[in-house]
Amino acid sequence: MYEKIDKEYVLHTYGRKYIDFTHGKNATIFDDKGNDYIDFTSGIGVVSVGHGNDKLSDAICSQSKAIIHISNLFMIKPQAKLAKKIMELSGYDMRAFFANSGAEANEGAIKIARKYGEVEGEPKRYKIITLKNSFHGRTITSLKATGQEKMHNFFGPYPDGFVYAEDLDEIEKLCDDKTVAVMIELVQGEGGVEPQDRLKINKLSKFLKEKDILLIADEVQTGIYRTGEIFASNLYEIEPDIITIAKGLGGGVPVGCVMTNLKDIFSPGDHGSTFGGNYLSSVAGLSVLDILKEYKDSGLLDEVMLYFSEKLNAFAKKHSDIVIKSVGLGFMRGLRINSAENLAKIVDKAFENRVLVLKAGRNTLRFLPPLTITKDEIEKGFERLEKCF
Numbered sequence: 001m002y003e004k005i006d007k008e009y010v011l012h013t014y015g016r017k018y019i020d021f022t023h024g025k026n027a028t029i030f031d032d033k034g035n036d037y038i039d040f041t042s043g044i045g046v047v048s049v050g051h052g053n054d055k056l057s058d059a060i061c062s063q064s065k066a067i068i069h070i071s072n073l074f075m076i077k078p079q080a081k082l083a084k085k086i087m088e089l090s091g092y093d094m095r096a097f098f099a100n101s102g103a104e105a106n107e108g109a110i111k112i113a114r115k116y117g118e119v120e121g122e123p124k125r126y127k128i129i130t131l132k133n134s135f136h137g138r139t140i141t142s143l144k145a146t147g148q149e150k151m152h153n154f155f156g157p158y159p160d161g162f163v164y165a166e167d168l169d170e171i172e173k174l175c176d177d178k179t180v181a182v183m184i185e186l187v188q189g190e191g192g193v194e195p196q197d198r199l200k201i202n203k204l205s206k207f208l209k210e211k212d213i214l215l216i217a218d219e220v221q222t223g224i225y226r227t228g229e230i231f232a233s234n235l236y237e238i239e240p241d242i243i244t245i246a247k248g249l250g251g252g253v254p255v256g257c258v259m260t261n262l263k264d265i266f267s268p269g270d271h272g273s274t275f276g277g278n279y280l281s282s283v284a285g286l287s288v289l290d291i292l293k294e295y296k297d298s299g300l301l302d303e304v305m306l307y308f309s310e311k312l313n314a315f316a317k318k319h320s321d322i323v324i325k326s327v328g329l330g331f332m333r334g335l336r337i338n339s340a341e342n343l344a345k346i347v348d349k350a351f352e353n354r355v356l357v358l359k360a361g362r363n364t365l366r367f368l369p370p371l372t373i374t375k376d377e378i379e380k381g382f383e384r385l386e387k388c389f
């Protein structure tokens, strides 16, 4: 019955599956008929501490009874604590601005870069280089920053100043005296779970520093321990000038954040958000970071990531007739499938067999499990996946 209501009243933006999920525990989620599903998606990299996490839900619940929102015209203590905590965990000497989504965090990053190009010397600079296979969001500007031309139908005219590079090697050649920033994902998510080459990233980072061109790391998907460290930039041992995060930070509560070493780039009035960093979302972020820091320190995160990786690699080998190779880092993983048709079939079959997986790019089966997934859940998920190949 609700399928009809959904189709009648909600815009048809998504190719939706009609199922009624009612509750979940960690990486297992249940429908209204009591069927259990193994969740290898964590709501597209969001439910980082799993479904029904008691600690997170207690934190949200008690905060909601005290105060949810007061606006950014007043100090919000948990927002300040969250910013400090992110800097402590990452070791970055930056300041943060809180928004509500990844696209919005990227809008903030683009504004920071544009302001830097405007006020920092002559000639004024505004160009931002991104990669052709990137994904940076769905707002008009973050969509234009997304280098996939096929996504640019219908919505123009777009803001000027975005330049697309085929790959990392081409970036240096495209830099000119109007270039103010380069924006990249260290592991491309939507583009097909494509980790960037470490040496090339280090070389690029050095080149940009010399040229005073800002490096923006879009860590909306890679951030918050998704690749094993709090930021993928920690893993790659680079120091971007601007970093954006969102997906995993609130554990399902919408939180976006842009942080930068240009600590005084904004003056009051330059940027803002009504909801961003309110009591509820900041407390959720703090709780998620507490849970994940403890999990990481216990050694379990690395142990289970390794376990997942071994399972995935063995699976790829066993099904080498269909799987080209296993790709990705940490809990941002994929299987490159030999055709888009087979991939579509596998995703549908996986759903029938009660394991949730994602697509990425043209032919990648994508896995973004909750970071707290257990070995048992992984085992069960791969057993179910076995029936789909």
Ligand SMILES: *Cc1c(COP(=O)(O)O)cnc(C)c1O
Binding pocket: 100, 101, 102, 103, 104, 106, 135, 136, 137, 138, 185, 189, 190, 218, 219, 220, 221, 222, 246, 247
């Ligand atoms: C998901 C994603 C975004 C967009 O985030 P929203 O919260 O959907 O706006 C931007 N960049 C990357 C790398 C992403 O994975």
